[in-house]
Amino acid sequence: MIYKNKKEESGASLNVAVLCENDALLPLTQWGCWLSGQTYVPLSNKLSSEELNYIVKDSKARLILASSHNEIIAKKCTELFDIPLIIIDHNFIPEHDFSSSFLEKILLAVGDNVVLEGTLNNDFYTSSIAMLIYDTKKDLKPKGCIITHKNLQSRINIICKAWNYKQNDYLLNLLPSDYSAHSVHSMMCLLNVGGKVSFYSDLSHIWSTLLSVNQPTKDRPNILTALPSTYIKIIHEYDKIFSEDSRIAEYIKTYCTQNFRLMISGPQPLSMNIFHHWYKITGHKILRHYEMPETGPVISNPYVEDKEQKRYHNSVGFQLPQTNVCIVNSEGEKLMESIFDFKDLDSVEIQKCSPKLFKNLEGEPLVGELQVSGSTVFKGYFNLSGNKYFKNNYFKTGVIVSFKNGIFELLGHSEDDVIKSAGRSLSSGDIEILLLSHPHIKDAAVVNVSHTLWNEKICALCVPESGVSLDLENVRVFCAKWLPSYMCPDLIQIVPHISRDCVGNIDKEELTKLFFL
Template sequence: MFLRRSRTITNYFNVCALNNINNGKTCRQNLIITEKSYKCLYSTNTAPINSATRSQQTVSDEFNEVDYVKRLKKKFEDETRDNGIIPPFKRALLFGSKIAVKDAKGETSFARLFLGAKKLSVKISNICGSGASARVCFLCPNDVQYVLAQWATWFSGQIAVPLSPRHPVELLEYYVNDCDASLLVCAAELEHILEPIAKKFNKPIIFVERSDIPEMTEGTTSLLDPKAENVVQLSQSNLVITGAQNSKFYADSKAMILYTSGTTGRPKGVVLTHKNLNAQITSLTNAWHIDDKDTVLHVLPLHHFHGVVNGLVCPLNVGSKLIMLPQFESSNVWTYLLNVNMPMRDRISLFMAVPTIYSLLIQEYDKIFSQNSQMTEYIKSHCKNKIRLMISGSAPLPETVFNRWYEITGHKLLERYGMTEIGMALSNPYIQDKARDRRPGTVGNPLPFVEVKITESGNPKNTLIQRKGERGRGFWNKIDTPLFDVSPQAEPSEPISGDLYIRGPTVFQEYWNKPEETKKEFVDGWFKTGDTAGYENGYFKILGRSSVDIIKSGGYKLSALEIESKLLEHPKILDVAVLALPDETWGSKVAALVVCRNQEEEIDIDELKEWSKSKIPSYSFPTVIKFTKLIPKNAMGKVNKRDLIKEFSEKKEPVEAPQ
């Protein structure tokens, strides 16, 4: 039965002619990693071995991989206890020949990535200086070259500034100038984008290619040879990685600059330290149980926190395998989620995406699969039993998408909350039981190490509720311990809402070269998120951006996100954006841009208002409605509502809803 279903699905995907998976065949390189080549990575810092002593070695003297990894782990633990930071490229040594990245062109092990990063880091250090904390802007596609450039930048002791080929030239120029880049690193296939910028601003540029990643074969020169340069020297008292900085350097250094999406002005460079990243890695891998047994499907842009840290840095740090797709394509993602014509080792266990991606996957499912009961049964069984976790973030998840995805896959999407400046702060639980569940429209509770508080709107001194997530506490693990540290506030007896503040080791260090803007975003050490949040029945929820999503109309304070969520339940509405328009009488009036499922048929406003009576209060219903074919969103599915207000000034007059 299941064999027949699998063939049916295979036939569909073969027809799709998917370019990025090589027609369903496994992408494999002619790569043989033997014990001899693997041990070439390491030196145990013993006395030199000459030919005479080498010939006298016994089996007991040979390199022991298991013992070596144990010793390396112990050394990492010692350095961490001594307040050092071990960056991801160093942790790659723990996973050796294990595959780190599979992309459209092949597979790359952790060992090869490490050696490739070391090789590229020499070029970077020759220009910037070793450990100079210079800004290195790099432009790479969503494949192994991105990881190579990122690791090499950190290996050299510089600050990584990722760029996106999707950005217009003017924006790329702004980033390069704003961070005062010392060097540009570019994948060869994107030379046409970045080289003109390098020439315009007289910046040095180097190119990265897949050939920078060395092969690990029987012919590799042994790094244990006293005439060869040792890559890693490990003794009882010391660990030296040639060309890299020590753990104390990373504990005190900046790691990365990510730029905000610029919805409220020019993008700001958010400075994240290696300590920030280390805290985030520890928090997420603990809360979401990410480890070296995971295979993560990566389809996200690599210039935002979600794609860079959640989707790439965290999994690789603990030895997970990444399958990186060059871009999102619904049929391609379904191919990987269902493991069509792929080896078992490529079976996906973890998937992270934004609400827009889940919505597009649902549309593809409804178009291709929904009428075939055998396929729908197979898809739900496979996803529910073979994929352990699916996560949504970066934009509000409509309840309709949450419910429909559960119907299709048996997965309750884990929704979380974060932003570039704070990393991930709140999350629904990984484990689901009678005491814990993933509730649509909520973002759960504070992640490990993160402190969260809601204050009275406009009055940061009046704290309504404060909570702190703890590693190993009951919300995240199967142990009978308190969920949170003791808080000054008892559990509220009724729903509350107010301004959301975050504090903890994941919160960014500063905005690059903007000390005044940095200062005004903090109140007594707490970062002011600019979001309005609610708390009810033990869970936090995001009501929206205080500046654009909280609508003050006629004495009422309304959440645009909640109105959007309810309107999306209407069967004829595909997408909607609710925003505030200035009004002399009411202060603001509720307006809506609506995308109909059937573009040829607009919804009757009287019918929509009648339908909404059981969903939202009458004063929340939009008084101005405009139909449109598309609501523009950025790469992470976020809507710039300030720009949307311009939609109401175009020629076609909006519809005034009946009062």
């Protein structure tokens, strides 16, 4: 089946491409599209001009909204496809005092209901498309993931209840704009419950923001979300400024413990030392979860820890409610399946699931591709036909996971990311993120090379910071301190550069040929 916007022919709902930063314009443009019945198509300025042009063409965007910072990029697109361009900045938003006279102009009473003037009725949102999110996986053309308003509402409901979002919550968002655009926890959940979101990107003053220096109580964040790489930068900033002052260090830990209730990281690998250092600095264990645009949130570490449920650096935790999951091995055999009881839709507790196991490996973890179904899962890809991405109503994520005792651990997004050594399946990403946390390593990549005895050798490439002489023995000691022996690299090479595409992907097969074969 070829998916198109149902209202496209009438002109009532069109695809609007948006190119802006991770700031207040992001939710304003997103919700502006939805309130007027349009489909939101976020773009990223990290993409090459070829990829941007492809997405605008494939999505059949009829309008581009762009921040002034992205005007040059956006203008080239609009000229190429002869579509309108609107440049917006914070001055674009009119100021209102939100007095009763202003509210009387925009609110309409219809029977017992109060509606916002210019918006569409609920029937429109029960069947319409909210977003097209384009992935940018290496060696493949971007695909437009169709996310409906019903998908979004399911995702929002699950996270709001599982993580206890409230009206008085204030979230500090340090995520990139392309992540914030689809990850409901980063702004949609807060706006849904009436909370606040603050966007921030200047990490040179991040600790003043975290500690709410000179901020009134009502403007102090109590939730933080960031990528693991951002947590690394914040820790390095802490070490530069505060590490020698024990009194300030104690104050920071006390402040964060008393004023923050949750600190979140996404599905990207989180190294043990970052997890440990962050807990030592702030008193908070970072909460990891797994999601992707196609599925929404699927797995999460627990919001509240107890004897049964703990947060770990190397796991994404337990299955979330209202999602069904199964694990399938490379031969297509189903290893396990866990189905949520949809009769109990109000259940939002993150529970240690009792899956049906199709294979018993005598205490060893089950390893295979994660597949997902449920109300959060997208409807298909825009302009693509066929069902090769689904099997028995399960979406094939392409993500390799390990499952044991009800807990999921991410190993990688392809077989290239999984290293099989000494009978274990290991995540190369977990080793890479540890190496990236080393103060003298600018970039790193971990690949697997065939070995007659141990299946595969773990080989690491490290790019030193400019002007720094990287000591290999120091790197080995660093790895040995934070990794179990079976995850430590067998071979480490220092290289001047690691090639990545515009969104940071690495061709590991090419790296292996270049340096180790």
